[in-house]
Amino acid sequence: MSLRIDIAGLRPERIAVVPSPLAELGMALHALSEPGHHPGLQGWVTGVTARLDPHLADRMCEADFLWRTTFSDLFLPCAGVPDRTALPGATLAEDLDLLDKLTDEQFVDGALEFTCALPYSLPGPGALADAGIRRLALERAAARGPRQLHFSERLLAGPPRIRAWLRRFLEDCDEAFFAETWARLRHQLAADARHKTDLLRRKGLAEALAAVSPAVSLDEAAARVTVDKLGEGRTATRDGGLLLVPTSLGRPHLMVLHRYAWQPVLHYPVASPGPVAPASVEQLALRMTALSHPVRMRLCRSLARSAFTTGELAQVHGMTPPEISRHLSVLKKAGLLTTRRRGRYVLHQLDVPVVARLGSDFLEGVLR
Structure with missing residues (x-):
């Protein structure tokens, strides 16, 4: 299984490697919400959490599905700018200005990605335009609790208000903890x-991609970049560019933005992995x-990112609920899952710290 980026006709000057303050803030929020994914950041997470204003901490929970699962494409808004060649901003304010340039349809579809299961790498109607997709989004939000349902209802009823809320929230996070973190990380x-x-210029794209991750490869004859992941998807540079964005807080996640009509992005980690206990x-x-x-x-790949009901997993993986239940039972017996009830829904999630003790190769495989 893999994600593929078709790069036929891609000119070398359209390939860029650029850090993004907004993408790194997204990873910071993810690490604060899912510290088990990032054992090497325990000290940083503890320090930030200890001094976090309680009101800001509550606001952080309001829309945490935008960054808890992995992080939303909204944290790389440059990829959605129509000419498909825009670069991240040099400052968080510049990145947030790019976020403001997205249409309401782009913003809503990006925000509801993990709830609605919209067509991602293919064209299709969005939640603002299609009543059926809107109903499905609210049903799935309800399965994840009243907080997510309330946020999704507000988003669909008035995108501009939520857009203003999100920008103000991100600016407050910058003031509270991220500006200090970014000042330390941006040089790396x-x-x-x-x-x-430099590798791109001297040795070509294949060498640069090999330095990004051994999971990324280039087939020059087929003009295709392949990313080895437990998932499938496809995109193309078409008349746009290819963007590589490094992250220090993101290990072990190697993520590929492959949304239809957006510029493809490889968001890759640069930090060293932390030790894994036997x-x-x-x-x-x-x-x-x-x-x-x-x-x-x-199933572990899905469950590592978020809690799912049996019915959701059956739909995502094209199987029947009884088949999914049998596999979940085996994983639960092995102590690899946590389960919690929310109303009439039972949510299952991978116990990432337990999986981490199996070895970093497997952990990076399901999280990348």
Whole structure:
């Protein structure tokens, strides 16, 4: 399984490696919401959380589905600018100005990506234009609790108000903790971007992509970039460009923005992985047996990012609910899942800290 970027006709000057303050803020919010994904950031997360204003912490929970699952494409708004060659801003304010340039339709579709399961790499109607998709979005939001339902209702009823809310929230996060973090990280990210740009100029795209991640490869004959992930998707540079964005807070996530009509983006980690504690022999044997089935591997990829009901997983993976239930039972018996009830819905999620003890290769495989 893989994500593919067709680059036929892509000119070298249309390939750029540029840090994004807004994308890094998105990863900061993700790490604060899902610290189990980032064991190497425990000290930073603890420090930020300890001094976080309670009111800002409450606001952080209001729309956390935009960054908890991974992070929304809204954190890379430059990719949605119509000419498909825009670059991230040099400052957070410039990135937020790019976010303001997205249409209401782009903003809503990006915000509802993890709720609605809209057509992502293919053209199709959005939630503002299609009543059926709008109903589906609200039904799925309801399955995830009243907070997400309330936010989705407000978003669909008045996108401009939510857009203003989000910009103000991100500006307050910058003032509270991110400006200090960005001042520390931006030099590392700029240095990595210069290094990758130098590789592009001296040795070509294949060498630069190999330096990004061993999971990224270039087939020059087919004019295609392939990213090895437990998921499928396809996009193309068409008449636009290809953007590489480094992240220091994002490891182990290697993400590909492949939304239809947006500029393709590789968002890749530059920091070193943290140490992984060994598992006991008995637990390792039980858990590796549970993970030996390819369907359960794919389920783990979904469950690592968010909690899902059995019905949602059945729809996403094209299986029946009983089939999904049998696989979930095996994973749960191995101690790899957490389960919680919310009203009439039962939500399942991968226990990422437990998975981390199996080894960094597997963890990076399901999270990248």
